[in-house]
Amino acid sequence: MICLEEVGMKRVLFNIVIPLAVMVLWMITCYPVCNKAEGFDYFLYWIMVGCPYGIRKMCMFLIPRNFGIAGSMGVLALNCIVGGLIGGFVLIIRVIKIFAEMLSVITGHFWTSCPEGNGGTE
Secondary structure, three states, X not given: OEEOOHHHHHHHHHHHHHHHHHHHHHHHHHHHHHEEOOEEOHHHHHHHHHXXXXXXXXXXXXXXXXXXXXXXXXXXXXXXXXXXXXXHHHHHHHHXXXXXXXXXXXXXXXXXXXXXXXXXXX
């Protein structure tokens, strides 16, 4: 009999379930904004979905200082656009990592046999 121990369940929860749920929830939230009467705007969807994943990278490089209000807002908008583009690629990499983790759990790398004497049948 094969069972998933507590450590394995925590690994599945924190490496697969929660990141995938956050990604799906954010993608569903961004979908109605990009669905327009003329059609679906894929570029805007790419930027919006990737913005939370890439904005941290961009705010380290372009810091709005010594500007007026308009210059600071322009740098912040540039941070959001470029951060969204970078974040789209980061999101793809995270999805690949999640599927690799799922594959390793399915193939049994994190599964151990149950200890004897707990009533399991073999």
